[in-house]
Each structure stands twice: as structure tokens, then as C-alpha cells.
Amino acid sequence: MKAYARVLVRPGGFGRLWLGTTVSLLGDGMTFLALAWLVLDEGGTGRLGLLGVCFTAPVVVGGPAVGLLLDRVDKRTLLIADSVFRAVCVASVPLTAAFGGMPTALPFVVAVVHGLLKMVPLAGFPAAIPQLVDDENLDTANALESLAFSVSTVVGPALAGVLVGAIGAADVLLVDAASYLVLAALAATVRQPLSPPARTGNPARAKPSLRTVAGDRVVVATTAAFMLFNIAEGMLLLVVGPWLARHQLGGGASTLGALTAALAAGEVVGAALAGRGRPGRASPRLIGLCQAAAGPAFLAVLGAPSALVVGAGYFAVGALSAPMTVWAQSMRMRRIPPALHGRAFTALRTLMQGTPPLGSVLAAPLLARGELTAAAVIMAGVAGLPGLWLMLAVDTQEA
Numbered sequence: 001m002k003a004y005a006r007v008l009v010r011p012g013g014f015g016r017l018w019l020g021t022t023v024s025l026l027g028d029g030m031t032f033l034a035l036a037w038l039v040l041d042e043g044g045t046g047r048l049g050l051l052g053v054c055f056t057a058p059v060v061v062g063g064p065a066v067g068l069l070l071d072r073v074d075k076r077t078l079l080i081a082d083s084v085f086r087a088v089c090v091a092s093v094p095l096t097a098a099f100g101g102m103p104t105a106l107p108f109v110v111a112v113v114h115g116l117l118k119m120v121p122l123a124g125f126p127a128a129i130p131q132l133v134d135d136e137n138l139d140t141a142n143a144l145e146s147l148a149f150s151v152s153t154v155v156g157p158a159l160a161g162v163l164v165g166a167i168g169a170a171d172v173l174l175v176d177a178a179s180y181l182v183l184a185a186l187a188a189t190v191r192q193p194l195s196p197p198a199r200t201g202n203p204a205r206a207k208p209s210l211r212t213v214a215g216d217r218v219v220v221a222t223t224a225a226f227m228l229f230n231i232a233e234g235m236l237l238l239v240v241g242p243w244l245a246r247h248q249l250g251g252g253a254s255t256l257g258a259l260t261a262a263l264a265a266g267e268v269v270g271a272a273l274a275g276r277g278r279p280g281r282a283s284p285r286l287i288g289l290c291q292a293a294a295g296p297a298f299l300a301v302l303g304a305p306s307a308l309v310v311g312a313g314y315f316a317v318g319a320l321s322a323p324m325t326v327w328a329q330s331m332r333m334r335r336i337p338p339a340l341h342g343r344a345f346t347a348l349r350t351l352m353q354g355t356p357p358l359g360s361v362l363a364a365p366l367l368a369r370g371e372l373t374a375a376a377v378i379m380a381g382v383a384g385l386p387g388l389w390l391m392l393a394v395d396t397q398e399a
Contacts, residue, residue, distance in 0.1 A: 003140045003275065007133060013190030014132040014141060017079075020186030021125045022148040024083065027179025028121075029156015030163070030172055031055075031090065031114055035107045037169035038093065042104065054108045058115030063350040066119040070342025075128045075194035076187050082120040083184035089113045091177040094170035121183070122149075122353075123346040128194050130333045130341065138330040143275020146325050150267040150318075154260055196339060213336055213344050218284055221394045222328050223348060225386035227355045229291055229321065232298060232383035234359025236317070237263075240301055240375055243367045248304040255307060262311040266318025274323035283331075287324050288390025294320035295384015301376050317383075 008015035032055055039051055069078055089110050096102040126145060133141045163172045213219055237260070245256035297320065300313020336344045359379075366375040 003137075004144065004272075007137050007140045007144065010133070010137075012132050012192040014129070016186045016189050017125065017128065017132065018141075018144055018148065020183035021121055021145075022152065023179045024121055024183035025148055025152035026156045026159070027176040028114075028118075029152050029154075030160035030176045030179075032111075033157050033160040034164065034169045034172040034176065035093075035111055037164050038097075038107050041169065047108075051108060051111055054111035055115055058112050059118050059350060059353060062116035063119045063123075063346050064343075066117070066123060067343035067346030070120075070124055070127050070346065071196055071339060072342075073196070075124050075131075075342070076190055078120060079124050079187045080184045082117050082124075083180040083187070086113065086117060087177040087180040087184070090173050090180070094174050097170045119346045119349060122349050123342065126329060126333075126345045126349075127341040130338065131194055132190075132192055135334070138333055139326055140275040142326045142329045142333075143271045143322075145329075146271040146322055147268055150264050150271065150322070154264040158257070196342075210340065210343055210347065213340060213347075216335055218394060219332055219335055221390060222284060222287060222331070223351065225288070225291060225390050226324070226328065227351060228386045229294070229324075229383045230352055230355040231359045231362070232295075232379040233317070233321070234356025235363040235375065235379050235382075236298060236301070236314075236359070238356065238360040239363035239367060240372075240379070241314075244301060244304050244310060244372075249307045249310065250305070251307070258307070259311055259314050262314040263318040266315040266320075267322040268318075270319040270322030271326055274326040283327075284390045284394040287327050287331075288387040288392075288394070290320045290324045291387025292384050292391060293387070294324075295380045295387065298379035298383055299376050301379075302373060304372070 008018065032051075035055070036048060036051060039047055093102060093106055093110055096106065126142075129141050129145065130138065160172055163175065241259050242256055245252060245259065249255045251258075294317055297313050297316035300309055300316070303309025303313070332344070332348070333341070362378060363375050366372075366378075
């Protein structure tokens with residue numbers, strides 16, 4: 001743990017910004033569940049679909065705008081402004097509800113704001129990492145970022161579910177708003193400048209564009225491979241897992257929660273191991289090896305009705321996918337010009353967020369016919385074969 005302690009306490013403020021981002025991501029994990037419960041309380045079962053669209057679709061519009069801002073203004077200032085603004089927006093729901101005057105449309109407006117600004121912390125923190133830590137600590141810092149994201153996606157909704165029953169959905173949104181203010185306060189303590197790099201040197205290189213990233217074969221290849229992996233993971237998490245929990249494993253929602261926890265535990269272990277390795281060891285070949293090895297882990301769903309076998313597969317998928325994420329992110333930080341980090345990481349995160357739902361389109365028709373074996377084979381192939389391609393077709397010398 002010395003590597004992690006060293007990065008968290010080093011001067012510059014990485015540890016404080018990481019803590020604030022982690023708390024804010026936990027708040028993000030609570031937002032949709034709390035809003036959905038409010039809509040249900042208002043008798044809006046039929047409007048849940050609209051809420052889901054409001055929560056997710058604006059990312060496509062907000063993402064590119066956020067990327068431009070991250071490359072043109074101080075990232076610390078943008079994170080503070082975003083956190084304060086979203087805290088006010090989220091808090092408007094419980095405050096108006098407390099006075100008996102919450103507009104029916106307000107939860108949907110808050111969902112739209114959340115979607116438009118979702119990429120500010122999701123891309124802003126990774127874009128700031130190269131300015132907060134030196135090159136040899138990139139893997140460790142990216143492992144911590146991956147851990148924060150993995151844990152928050154599981155703990156946030158679970159914590160919201162508990163709190164909704166204890167204090168009500170509206171007050172959960174107050175907790176959510178407080179989480180954003182924690183990030184704002186901690187970001188304000190960071191003294192390290194997070195402004196865009198000065199444009200100096202060759203005028204031809206003064207204004208790099210995303211075409212620079214699109215022309216990098218290693219970045220493009222790893223991104224394409226990851227998108228395919230995310231499709232397979234979307235099949236597993238959005239359709240196959242819930243179907244197994246309901247029809248073959250028993251236990252219903254509690255079993256599904258245990259499977260999700262197993263995946264998160266694997267991600268924690270994998271990220272922790274990846275972050276303490278030799279600096280700069282990441283290569284397309286090593287990333288591809290992890291991805292190729294993760295492919296067969298999807299076949300563990302065929303071990304149903306044994307929840308233990310299926311859970312082991314979930315754990316393996318998480319443990320092998322987390323190092324891919326850590327190493328690829330470090331490699332991109334080294335290869336992409338600093339002046340493009342905001343736009344590049346926003347675009348990459350948007351692509352990664354958008355591909356898992358495609359998995360549900362593939363898996364749902366298969367399981368509707370009870371074809372679990374076909375779904376498992378497709379998941380294993382879509383996840384693992386791109387890893388083989390990275391190992392064999394992408395020249396490691398380019399990295």
C-alpha cells in the first residue's frame with residue numbers, strides 16, 4: 001500500500017481531489033434512484049422511461065461541450081462551479097417538496113441537468129491527473145480513479161436504496177447535494193494549477209485537434225477493443241445477470257446484488273494490483289492479454305444454477321477488466337497531447353458509457369427464447385477476441 005499512500009499524501013492536492021471526486025460519484029450513484037422513487041410516489045410509473053431518457057440522453061450533447069471547456073479553462077474552477085450548480089439543482093427538489101410546491105416537471109429538469117454535466121467530474125478528474133502526479137505514478141493514480149468509479153457505482157445505488165426507506169427520497173437528494181459540495185470544498189483547497197497548458201513552440205502544433213487522437217493507431221485500437229468488451233459486459237449486467245437471478249439462481253434481487261458486488265470486488269482487486277506494478281509497463285499486448293483472458297470468464301454463466309460458479313465468473317471479469325482500464329488510461333495520458341486531454345477523455349468516456357446498452361439489444365432476444373448458451377458464447381467472443389487482436393495485430397513498438 002506504500003505506492004497508494006505516497007500518491008494520496010503527495011503535495012499538489014491529488015489526494016484531496018480524489019476524495020472529493022469519490023464522494024461526488026457516490027452522490028451521482030444516488031441521484032437516479034432517488035428521482036425515480038419520487039416519480040413513482042407521484043404515481044408516475046409510466047413516466048419512468050421518460051426519466052431514464054432525461055437522465056442519459058443529454059450526455060451526448062453535454063459531453064462535447066464539457067470537453068471543450070476542460071481544455072480551455074482551469075479544471076479546478078470548472079469542477080467547483082459544476083459541483084455548486086448541481087448541488088443547488090438537486091437540492092431544489094427536496095426544498096420545494098418541503099414547502100409542498102414541488103413542480104411535477106422538476107425531477108425531469110434535474111435529470112436533464114445531471115446528464116448534461118455528467119462528464120465534468122467523469123472526464124475532468126482524469127484530465128487533471130497528469131497535472132497532479134508525475135509520470136511514474138500515473139498507473140497508481142489511475143488505479144485509485146478506477147477504484148472510486150467502481151465502488152461508487154455499486155455503493156451509491158445500494159446506499160440510496162437503504163436511505164430512501166429510512167429518510168425518504170427527497171432527503172436522499174439532500175445527501176446527494178451535500179456530496180457535490182464536498183467536492184467543491186476539497187477542489188478549492190488544491191493549490192496546483194490545473195489550467196490548460198500554454199501554447200508554445202511550433203505554430204503548426206499550437207492547435208492540436210482530435211484528428212491527432214484519431215490518427216494514433218494504438219489509442220484507436222484499444223478504444224475499439226474496449227467498446228466491444230463493454231458491449232459484452234452490458235449483455236452480462238443489463239440482461240443476462242437479472243435473467244439468471246430471476247429464473248435460475250433463486251434469491252431474486254438479493255442474488256443480483258451479490259453478483260454485482262462480486263464484479264465490483266474483482267474490479268477493486270484488479271485495479272489495486274495494476275496500480276502497484278512497474279511504472280510504464282502498459283502495452284497493447286499486455287492489455288490485450290487481460291482482455292483475451294477475461295473472455296472465457298463470461299462462460300461462467302453456464303454454471304447456473306450454481307450461484308457460486310456464476311459469482312466467480314463475475315469476479316474474474318472484474319479482476320481482469322480493471323487492469324485493462326488502468327493501463328489503457330495511463331497509456332492514453334502519455335500519448336495524447338495535454339492540450340487535448342479534456343476533449344479526448346470526454347469523448348472516450350462518452351463512448352464507453354454509450355456501448356453497454358447495445359449489449360442489452362443483443363442479449364434480450366436470445367434469453368427471450370431461453371438461449372443462454374448462445375448468449376454466453378457471444379459474450380465470450382465479443383469480449384475476448386478483440387484482446388487477441390490487440391496482442392497479435394497492434395505493434396507494441398508503436399506504443
